[in-house]
Amino acid sequence: MMQNACVVEQPPTLAYDSAQRSPELSVIVPTFNEAPNVELVVRALVASLRGIDWEVIFVDDDSSDGTTNLVRLIARRDGRVRCIRRIGRRGLAGASIEGMLSSSAAVIAIMDGDMQHDVSLLPEMLRRIRAGDDLVIASRFYRSGSAADGLSRARLGGSRIATQLARTLLHIDVSDPMSGYFAIRRPAFEALAPRLSTQGFKILMDILASTKQPLQTSEIPLRFRPRQHGLSKLDNLVAAEYLSLLLAKLTGDLLSLRFVLFALIGGSGVVVHLAVLKMALASGLAFSLAQMTAAYVAMTGNFFLNNILTYRDRRLKGWRLISGLASFWVVCSLGVIANVGAGQLVHEQASRWWMAGLAGAGLGAVFNYFATSMLTWRAR
Ligand SMILES: Nc1nc2c(ncn2[C@@H]2O[C@H](COP(=O)(O)OP(=O)(O)OP(=O)(O)O)[C@@H](O)[C@H]2O)c(=O)[nH]1
Ligand SMILES: [Mg+2]
Structure with missing residues (x-):
């Protein structure tokens, strides 16, 4: 079993009678x-978890279809149902992660809210954790598990490639690190929580790649x-997003998932820049004007890509998109100064032009990343 110094397993003796214990x-x-799925999920849990002390926490990102309201209505009748909006x-x-941290139960399970995951596996998952496992994964690719019913051929292929990459590069040795259905012992999760990325879809892979102590893990077949x-x-x-998480984990979290995405998009911007520059020069524009046009076209492209991908969780819309673009232009224009300054400095020390160029580009990217994360896509 996983040991963690900061998690106390023995509860203190209370000087009062508690009205109700936290569920297991x-x-x-x-x-x-x-x-349309919320009530089905609750019914399935009620039917499958007889004799078990449980609760369900729906973590809803302010859905426009009334999901939160529906959960609250059910919760008023059944105290085991909770909701985070x-x-x-x-x-x-x-x-x-937010849902897991909001509970105090000894065992936490993550499950999709669309009935694709077989709720009746939960008692066995809990039993295994009680018996000593730290992590139990409901796997689509383990023994009689299958994904063919729930995934298109293209997604099935993508999932297999992603699994293979995780195995080879991160040495993750489970059959389905992309599964969205698993149970974990609380101390194991609490120890890991500060290292997990709140961005993206692949929380199980992040858990498996971020753990410092080996987790006692078992798998159970899931028909998706x-x-x-x-x-x-x-x-x-x-x-x-997946490839960026892979890169972030390969660098031992030195680079965050967000920075990797930002830098990759920055790299693609160079290609756009050169293509526009070539076209502008071909159409007879003077070099300085052509260069400026290329820079702003590339910046604009980068802004939209970052808004869609890097900051999909804070995506700007409407008027905020316009003001965001303006602040992105300003920051990236300043980034050029940082870029040229750093490049110059390195060039004076080392004569290799490409080293100076790379140092400048690197510093410019870091400057742009931090400045735009604070100005353009500031967390609300
Ligand atoms: N809170 C929150 N839940 C999300 C978000 N995106 C997806 N989900 C939920 O995460 C679960 C998995 O998402 P799905 O869209 O079903 O992903 P999937 O099962 O791989 O894809 P399908 O097979 O097409 O259903 C579902 O319960 C979604 O409602 C999000 O941004 N915030
Ligand atoms: Mg689904």
């Missing part, structure tokens, strides 16, 4: 527009079912 199992269900934020991983109601919230951007 908290099921955390992140939701975004899952109104997050405003101005998005993201499955962040919502899951098709979604019956509501829409998928996953899009093609998840792949880019």
Whole structure:
């Protein structure tokens, strides 16, 4: 079993009678527009968890379809049902972590809120944790588990490649590190929580890659079912987000997932810059004007890509998109000064031009990243 100095396992003796103990199992269900599924999930939990002391915490990112309200109505009748409404934020991983931290149960399970996960596996997952496991993963690729019903061929292929990359690069040795359904012992999770990324979809992979002590882990086959109601919230951007998480973990968290995405988009901006510069020169523009046009086109492209991907959880819309673009232009223009200054400094010390160029670009990227995270996409 995992040992952690900062988690006390023995409760202090209370000087008063407690009205109600915290349940043994908290099921955390992140939701975004899952109104048609909420009641089905609660019913399934009630039916599957007889004889177990449990609660369910829906963590809803202010869905527009009334999910929060529905959970609150059910919660008024059943005290085991709780709800966290997050405003101005998005993201499955962040919502899951927040839900896990809001409970005090000894065992925490994460499960989707769209009935794709078989709720009846929970008692066995809990039993295994009681018996000594730190982590139990409901796996789509373990023994009789399957994903073919719930995933398209393309997503199944993507999931397999992602699993293989995690195995090879991060030495994660489980059959389904992308699963969104697992149970974990609280001390193991509390020890890890400060190192987890609140961005992205892949919380289990983050847990497996971030743990310092080995977790006693077991897997249980899951037949991943098709979604019956509501829409998928996953899009093609998840792949880019996944690769960035992989890179962040490969650098031992030296680079955050957000910075990796920001830097990759910055790199793609160089290609755009050169392409626009070539076209502008070909159309007869003077070099300085062509260079400036290319810089602002590339910056604008980078702004929109970052808004869609790097800051998808804080995405700017409406008028804030315009003011955000203006502040992005200002910051990146200042970034050029940082870039040139640092490049010059290195160039004076070392004669290699590319080293000076890289140092300048690196410092410019770091400056742009921190300044835009504070000005353009400031957390509300
Ligand atoms: N709180 C919160 N929950 C989210 C967010 N995005 C997705 N979810 C929930 O996370 C769970 C998994 O999302 P899905 O869209 O079902 O992802 P998936 O199961 O891989 O995709 P499908 O097979 O198409 O359903 C669901 O319960 C969603 O409602 C989010 O930004 N915030
Ligand atoms: Mg789903």
